[in-house]
Amino acid sequence: MASFKITGGRRLSGDIYPQGAKNEALQILCAVLLTSEPVTIHNIPDIRDVNQLIDLLADLGVGVERLSESSVRFQANGVQPEYLETEVFKRKAAALRGSVMLLGPMLGRFGKGSISRPGGDKIGRRRLDTHFLGFEKLGATFHYDDADGGFFRVEAAELHGAYMLLDEASVTGTANVVMAAVMAKGTTTIYNAACEPYLQQLCKMLNRMGARISGVGSNLLTIEGVDKLHGTEHTMLPDMIEIGSFIGLAAMTQSEITIRNCQVAELGIIPDVFRRLGIKLEIRGDDIYVPSQEKYRIETFMDGSSMTVADAPWPGFTPDLLSIVLVTAIQAQGTVLIHQKMFESRLFFVDKLIDMGAQIILCDPHRATVIGLNRESQLRGIRMTSPDIRAGVALLIAALSAKGTSIIDNIEQIDRGYQHIDKRLNAIGALIERV
Structure with missing residues (x-):
């Protein structure tokens, strides 16, 4: 210590x-899982939480190429979803609060996601209900295993757009549901959505990748599902x-x-x-x-x-x-x-x-x-x-x-x-x- x-x-x-913004990075980095094409991210902060998340993505099968101290090119064309069930992943994810942001893109692209109870700051309860209630609205099933400190699973054969009123304007909850919904069938409407600049950045990046998200910057987001997302380049605030x-x-x-x-x-x-x-x-x-x-x-x-x-x-x-x-x-x-x-x-x-x-x-x-x-x-x-x-x-x-x-x-x-x-x-x- x-x-x-x-x-x-x-x-x-x-x-x-x-x-570069830490809270934006944790969302943006997980969004690279939504496409098999290269995604280049600039102004990435060199901090413990972000570096651990990048390592976790690499372990999951994402190609990681360092272009400079603050720029990285990612390519998620070799993702291995089964890695999420390993003891190594459970241990690493449990030490990192931002690991919860893996759920939305994994569910959206691969139809399943799992995560240990995330770690992070000891500042009181940080519930995850908003994330999972949103996933369920899209048609996913949710399972929680209380053994070994808790393990969350979501899966769906196919996601379908839905109307939802979030129980709280959670930034990470909104981001996770948005990333799951961008490739769902039909239209998703999220009311009481968070509208922080970092969430706006995520939506703008996804739109450049081919998503159809409107209402960015407001608390009412409308997402028309698409079949596929593409590569892009993004600079963080x-x-x-x-x-x-x-x-x-x-x-x-x-x-x-x-x-x-x-x-x-x-x-x-x-x-x-x-x-x-x-x-x-x-x-x-x-x-x-x-x-x-x-x-x-x-x-x-x-x-x-x-x-x-x-x-x-x-x-x-x-x-x-x-x-x-x-x-x-x-x-x-x-x-x-x-x-x-x-x-x-x-x-x-x-x-x-x-x-x-x-x-x-x-x-x-x-x-x-x-x-x-x-x-x-x-x-x-x-x-x-x-x-x-x-x-x-x-x-x-x-x-x-x-x-x-x-x-x-x-x-x-x-x-x-x-x-x-x-x-x-x-x-x-x-x-x-x-x-």
């Missing part, structure tokens, strides 16, 4: 480039969670940072939420410039009541950035309530921030009130453990702003979602040692 040793209190300065993380980092460490190539039009309300914390931003084309700020003041609502930041389905605020907003508010002037509606264990990392000197009240598993320190006292370095990807980076931001030295253990969690984060931050003035 590796750790980060962080010397805090240093101001950073310079340009930083966000990686920059990671919006990294972009938000860098904005929060700049504010907490009083740093002057320019975040390059952000594709600002795809960020939704993310910049505005950070502005409501009092952080000054300048949009310069597709770059975001964050000046060094001695202080920043949290806004109130129009009636003078304290600000609340809550997650919501797109175009609401993404839940993956609530941990970053929470840590950024520690040194602000004012008070903010962080309301994490989706996951009941995601705020439990705040005890480490409290040990560092933050003023945070954990109201319940879903809500935390942050009382800003207004730079009147500095956080102090401690030893802590990263419980999940986003909390890990929130702790890293706190450590970089703190007085003294901090140790963060279990940084494999951070590596799952952030590409060479220590090297990239050290290049603009941080002092992070991997030990």
Whole structure:
């Protein structure tokens, strides 16, 4: 198990480039299974979760050709569906949350798919009902084997288009059902579909491959099934969670940072939420410039009541950035309530921030009130453990702003979602040692 040793209190300065989007990659990479023709993907992030998924595709029989550090050509002309039943696959899939995205394309093209109960962050229940209810609507049968930690199977002799109202606007659930439906017979209508930019990217890629998906960007998707999909080329968006993380980092460490190539039009309300914390931003084309700020003041609502930041389905605020907003508010002037509606264990990392000197009240598993320190006292370095990807980076931001030295253990969690984060931050003035 590796750790980060962080010397805090240093101001950073310079340009930083966000990686390709992790959450988009997990969908896009699985979509290559839908065709036997070559599919070339660009801007793939070099992170643990994505690399494990690429290895899993190779084990499944997909040809993988590295064109550069961030570009890969895939060709799924030798897929072996029986590999899904092996103990090796079960073990590897169980360690990777994104492995669930294999189900839709395998069911759509080969008529069957199976998966171990996926792993990933320990942030509370992450049910899969939306995926399987959608598959059943298309005519698939679902089986669950509770032995050895759980194993899911879906199969269908033929899929047929159907109308469905999703029980929740799940991004991965929508993506999985879309990938199963693109080659189903007839028309599929998905209402209450997720409409995040990453889901839009998937639909646009599938349309270039020959799918017929309309309503992209809305919560009502219509899919006319086709007999075959073809190869294509696709470039992934920059990671919006990294972009938000860098904005929060700049504010907490009083740093002057320019975040390059952000594709600002795809960020939704993310910049505005950070502005409501009092952080000054300048949009310069597709770059975001964050000046060094001695202080920043949290806004109130129009009636003078304290600000609340809550997650919501797109175009609401993404839940993956609530941990970053929470840590950024520690040194602000004012008070903010962080309301994490989706996951009941995601705020439990705040005890480490409290040990560092933050003023945070954990109201319940879903809500935390942050009382800003207004730079009147500095956080102090401690030893802590990263419980999940986003909390890990929130702790890293706190450590970089703190007085003294901090140790963060279990940084494999951070590596799952952030590409060479220590090297990239050290290049603009941080002092992070991997030990």
